[in-house]
């Protein structure tokens with residue numbers, strides 16, 4: 456039986472959506488024993504999840520999301536992996552996993568595969584799928600060696616595991632003896648401004664692109680997102696133009712989202728943009744150009760001017776809410 460260790464994340468005290476996606480990914484491998492590690496400041500309570508085992512790692516330096524935490528988390532998770540000898544360690548792709556994952560792999564003398572969209576076990580070998588060439592092609596990589604392999608999966612690549620929580624064992628693993636002095640010094644923390652639901656977690660994303668022609672229509676984009684209980688997204692062109700903050704950028708060099716509804720206005724659908732949203736359950740596109748490539752990905756499309764469609768949609772949603 457293969458063993459998977461998941462680097463779990465907490466969101467408001469519960470397992471994050473991304474952690475549940477990793478559980479689905481691990482279960483899809485086949486006959487696998489799944490462990491989830493939750494790290495945090497002393498006193499964290501680890502939520503129950505559909506896994507065989509939960510490891511709880513408590514330490515002062517695991518409490519914050521900063522560079523010192525990344526050092527401590529690398530030390531702690533590496534020690535846990537050395538002790539439990541999983542075949543595969545799974546992270547959800549994020550800023551922190553991009554720092555911790557490769558360092559952990561180096562210390563374990565293991566392969567690190569980042570931003571994968573699928574994982575499978577082919578005989579004894581793990582094979583991962585990874586989008587390449589700006590999302591225009593998928594490459595499959597066989598990971599050599601016996602592992603543990605360290606893999607980060609793109610958020611939204613798997614459905615969140617919805618089985619009832621069945622954790623049978625909770626084990627407290629003391630990371631203190633393994634956490635060394637931090638080699639990083641935190642100079643300052645900049646809190647990303649955020650109102651409402653987080654873009655990556657949103658069930659509905661309303662996104663705008665260069666076709667909006669300026670920053671003003673983003674007020675209406677935000678209004679619609681608000682009415683639908685969603686978040687605002689944007690193309691890189693709109694962010695680069697300074698119409699909206701880069702934290703809203705969706706795509707290859709932005710955030711990956713997989714909402715139930717992705718509503719786009721004035722976005723052409725370049726592969727680098729779609730790399731961040733093509734796993735959305737339903738894409739609805741509004742664009743004046745009937746040849747815009749986003750219509751190839753959209754479930755519903757409106758060939759029309761956003762300045763007419765957007766206010767009409769806002770008013771229709773108001774009427775029914």
Ligand SMILES: Cc1cc2nc3c(=O)[nH]c(=O)nc-3n(C[C@H](O)[C@H](O)[C@H](O)COP(=O)(O)OP(=O)(O)OC[C@H]3O[C@@H](n4cnc5c(N)ncnc54)[C@H](O)[C@@H]3O)c2cc1C
Pocket residue numbers: 663664665666667689690691692693704705706707708709710720721722723724725726727728731741742743744747759760761762
């Ligand atoms: C290495 C690399 C990484 C990249 N990463 C990203 C990324 O992460 N995210 C990203 O988005 N891009 C990324 N890009 C840029 C990407 O290639 C595109 O340039 C960008 O997505 C285009 O943004 P857009 O669709 O808003 O603009 P455009 O391509 O200019 O499209 C604007 C669209 O608006 C339509 N339109 C015009 N007027 C109206 C109107 N009144 N009503 C309705 N529709 C209208 C037009 O028909 C057009 O289709 C990357 C590029 C590179 C090279």
